[in-house]
Amino acid sequence: MIIPNFTKGNGLIPVIAQDFETKEVLMLAYMNQQAWEATLKTGKATYWSRSRNVLWLKGETSGHFQLVKDIFIDCDDDTILLYVQQLGGAACHTGYKSCFYRQVKEGKNVVVGEKIFDPKEVYK
Amino acid sequence: MIIPNFTKGNGLIPVIAQDFETKEVLMLAYMNQQAWEATLKTGKATYWSRSRNVLWLKGETSGHFQLVKDIFIDCDDDTILLYVQQLGGAACHTGYKSCFYRQVKEGKNVVVGEKIFDPKEVYK
Numbered sequence: 001m002i003i004p005n006f007t008k009g010n011g012l013i014p015v016i017a018q019d020f021e022t023k024e025v026l027m028l029a030y031m032n033q034q035a036w037e038a039t040l041k042t043g044k045a046t047y048w049s050r051s052r053n054v055l056w057l058k059g060e061t062s063g064h065f066q067l068v069k070d071i072f073i074d075c076d077d078d079t080i081l082l083y084v085q086q087l088g089g090a091a092c093h094t095g096y097k098s099c100f101y102r103q104v105k106e107g108k109n110v111v112v113g114e115k116i117f118d119p120k121e122v123y124k
Numbered sequence: 125m126i127i128p129n130f131t132k133g134n135g136l137i138p139v140i141a142q143d144f145e146t147k148e149v150l151m152l153a154y155m156n157q158q159a160w161e162a163t164l165k166t167g168k169a170t171y172w173s174r175s176r177n178v179l180w181l182k183g184e185t186s187g188h189f190q191l192v193k194d195i196f197i198d199c200d201d202d203t204i205l206l207y208v209q210q211l212g213g214a215a216c217h218t219g220y221k222s223c224f225y226r227q228v229k230e231g232k233n234v235v236v237g238e239k240i241f242d243p244k245e246v247y248k
Contacts, residue, residue: 001231008174014138016149023147025140028203050132072224073233075216079152081224092199100196100205107125109197 001040005077006033012048013078017091020069020083026091027099029058031080043068045084062122064088090116093123125164129201130157136172137202141215144193144207150215151223153182155204167192169208186246188212214240217247 012030029047038046045066049056059065066084092099101113136154153171162170169190173180183189190208216223225237
C-alpha cells in the first residue's frame with residue numbers, strides 16, 4: 001500500500017478535495033495515517049480534525065459525504081488530491097459549495113461562491 | 125489588506141495553485157506573511173520553501189513563473205487558492221504539468237500526468 005510521507009507535517013498532510021466533474025476546489029483538510037487508511041477502506045473522505053483532534057468522517061453530521069472517485073499523490077509524497085462527489089452539493093460548513101467562496105480583490109474579500117444550504121437547517 | 129491567519133501552521137499556510145483555464149490543480153506549496161505580501165505586490169506566486177528555508181519566487185530558476193489571475197481565501201482564513209497562468213506549461217520540478225501526476229490505484233502509484241519538459245534541460 002502507498003503510505004504518504006506524514007513526517008514533514010508532524011503526522012499530518014494537507015489534502016485537497018476537488019469536485020470530480022467541475023474540477024472546482026472544494027476544501028483543504030488534513031489526514032494522518034489513520035484517516036488515510038480509513039479513506040482507502042471506505043471510499044469516503046475521512047480527515048483528521050485539527051480543531052477537535054479526532055478522526056473526522058466528512059459528512060458524519062450533515063450526511064454530506066464525499067465519495068472518493070480518484071486519488072492522486074504529489075511528487076514529494078506529502079500532499080494528497082482527491083476527486084470527490086460531494087453529496088448535498090456543498091463542502092463548506094457555511095453552506096457554500098466551496099470553502100474558497102471569497103475572492104481577495106484590491107485588498108478586500110468579495111463573496112463570489114454559490115450558497116447551497118442554510119447551515120442552521122443542516123447542523124441542528 | 126487581507127492578512128490570512130498564519131498562526132495555526134506556525135507561520136505557514138498551504139497554498140493551492142490551480143490552472144486558471146483548465147482548473148487542473150498544479151501544486152501545493154506554503155506561504156508565510158512575507159511570501160503573501162510579495163505575491164500580492166508582484167502578481168507572481170511567491171512561496172516559502174520549507175526545505176531551503178527561503179523566500180521562493182516560483183520560476184526564479186526555470187523562468188516558469190506563475191502569473192496570478194485570481195486569489196481566493198477559505199472559510200477559516202488559513203488556506204489560499206490561486207488561479208495561475210503557468211509559464212512554460214509545467215509546475216512540477218520533475219517536468220510534469222502538475223505535481224499530482226501519479227494516481228493511487230489499487231495500492232500502487234500509476235503515472236497519469238503529462239510530461240512537458242526534461243528537468244535536465246531546464247535546471248542546468
